[in-house]
Amino acid sequence: MVVAVKAMACELPGRLGVPLSRLHVPDIAFEEKAARVLDLYARVWEGKPLGKRDLVISADEKTSIQARRRRHPTVPAGPGRAAHIEFEYKRGGALQYLAAWDIHRAKVFGRCEATTGIVPFCRLADQVMSVEPYASARRVFWVVDNGSSHRGQTSVERMAARWPNLHLVHVPVHASWLNQVEIYFSIVQRKVLTPNDFANLSEVEERLLAFERRYEESATSFEWKFTRKDLAKLMERLADRHQDPLPIAA
Numbered sequence: 001m002v003v004a005v006k007a008m009a010c011e012l013p014g015r016l017g018v019p020l021s022r023l024h025v026p027d028i029a030f031e032e033k034a035a036r037v038l039d040l041y042a043r044v045w046e047g048k049p050l051g052k053r054d055l056v057i058s059a060d061e062k063t064s065i066q067a068r069r070r071r072h073p074t075v076p077a078g079p080g081r082a083a084h085i086e087f088e089y090k091r092g093g094a095l096q097y098l099a100a101w102d103i104h105r106a107k108v109f110g111r112c113e114a115t116t117g118i119v120p121f122c123r124l125a126d127q128v129m130s131v132e133p134y135a136s137a138r139r140v141f142w143v144v145d146n147g148s149s150h151r152g153q154t155s156v157e158r159m160a161a162r163w164p165n166l167h168l169v170h171v172p173v174h175a176s177w178l179n180q181v182e183i184y185f186s187i188v189q190r191k192v193l194t195p196n197d198f199a200n201l202s203e204v205e206e207r208l209l210a211f212e213r214r215y216e217e218s219a220t221s222f223e224w225k226f227t228r229k230d231l232a233k234l235m236e237r238l239a240d241r242h243q244d245p246l247p248i249a250a
Contacts, residue, residue: 053138
């Protein structure tokens, strides 16, 4: 499966009609951090090509996935008939789905947890880093956002202390669209969680984990199209727009 990806930051103004001058970059190191991530997607680190024993993982959490027990059973679509989904439901609790996507090998590792946090995220890392080729890799770069489970320099040091070949790399603040695992989560949302009609959380977990194996049977790396050149053009456009101050209201 190939998914063409174009950065949302470039598409939002055209899609939603938002003037580019109203967009802002909250992370002062946005361009530097984004460039590092884009280089990893192109198999480059600090100006040098990655080797065969260098791997790149994209990881995050999909939070608060509910089990919604419909009042009446869902009727699947059939010849000449749309699906019927009851709108009334009872809540059956919620779980968190943690996933790590190997962006060049099209492999996915996932687990369900009761909560998010440092400990659950470390269990995901253990799940990946304890098997080959990651256990004996020279370097395994983990691209993550700035969520509380893996935020800041402290998380970089914590992960490196536990797995010396693991290098945590953060996307810029408010730039989760740069994290490729979000594409996988969008597929999960469409293919597994819509409609949300589960008897209990065990059924949610079973279906999520079964989908991982089925997805890998035909999956290929995502066709990521937003490059360093696109990033430079975006930053230029933002700089040009912000040179003109907004008018002050009377």
